[in-house]
Amino acid sequence: MDMYRTPDTLVIHPSILYFGTPVVLITTRNVDGSTNITPMSSAWALADRVVIGLSGGGQGLANLLREGECVLNLAGEDMHEAVERLAPTSGRNPLPAWKREHGYRHEADKFALAGLHAQPSLTVAAPRIAECPLQLEAVLVQSTFRSLEAWRDDADGFSILELEVLHVHAHADIVVPATQHIDPVRYAPLFYLFRHYVGRGAALGKTFKAQV
Ligand SMILES: Cc1cc2nc3c(=O)[nH]c(=O)nc-3n(C[C@H](O)[C@H](O)[C@H](O)COP(=O)(O)O)c2cc1C
Structure with missing residues (x-):
């Protein structure tokens, strides 16, 4: 007999839906260089594309739309204090009022x-961040803008941007020697989970398509 017990669930209304994605430090060039x-x-990534969401009113978004390029620097879990300073x-x-x-x-x-x-x-044109274990140079392919007046934290709406990755730079110590593969045991990205920083934890297994 199946002894599975369906977990109790609650319908909730969280103020944000940051369910746990890697922290990216986007470098872009300002007008003054x-x-x-x-x-x-x-x-998130699919093939050679990365899709990102940015609130309106930010400097990075304005730079990215103007210059059409950026570097996506993936933060390591040892970088949470540096990220929090930013x-x-x-x-x-000047800053937007909100x-x-x-x-x-x-x-x-x-x-x-x-x-x-x-x-x-x-x-x-923008530099990479040397401390970040993975750095992706990318160009803007397309973007959409949504105005969301009712959304508390996004008084300037937000944009969804599709980027094409041109070059992948990886710290040598997270690359499996003599391959093009990232070592999933040594690469320890920093995640943002419901406004808290968390690390990766232990590796649990791999998909049937893993090559190393
Ligand atoms: C860990 C972390 C994750 C964040 N994620 C996002 C995000 O996904 N999209 C966004 O628009 N802002 C995000 N923010 C907020 C931006 O960093 C913030 O709006 C910042 O002022 C943008 O800087 P800029 O105006 O110089 O581009 C995040 C902040 C932190 C610390």
């Missing part, structure tokens, strides 16, 4: 603030 860093986590800031000046009201401040030099280091990219 300096670099902005945008911490974000609404991102969290209450924006490269935009961001000021939520405690954000303008920050022009996010590399210095976070203690991170820039490394030149191959084709994208």
Whole structure:
């Protein structure tokens, strides 16, 4: 006899739906040639594309729409303090009113603030972040914009952007020697889970399509 007991469930109304995605630090070039860093986590990959979601009113979004390119720097789990130093800031000046009201401040030099280091990219004007174990140079393929006046945190709406990845840079110590594969045991990304930072935990197994 099947002894499975259906779990109790509740219908809830959470203020956010950040169910756990990797933290990405997007580097983009500002109008004056300096670099902005945008911490974000609404991102997923399929083939050579990465789809991201960015709130309106951000400096990174404006830079990405203007320049059509960026670097997606995947943060490691040892980088959560650096990410959190960037969290209450924006490269935009002046800030949108809703961001000021939520405690954000303008920050022009996010590399210095976070203690991170820039490394030149191959084709994208913005540099990579040397500390990030994976760095994806990408160009913008298409974007959509949605205005959501009723959504508390998104007074400027948001954009969904499709990016094509041109170059993948990986720290040598997370690449399986003499292959093109990331070592899933050594790569330890930082995740953003309902506004908390969490690490990866132990590897549990692999799919039938895994090549290493
Ligand atoms: C861990 C983390 C994840 C975030 N995820 C997103 C996201 O997916 N999309 C977004 O628009 N903002 C996200 N944010 C908020 C932006 O970082 C914030 O709006 C910031 O001010 C943008 O900087 P910028 O204006 O210089 O681009 C996230 C922040 C943190 C700390």
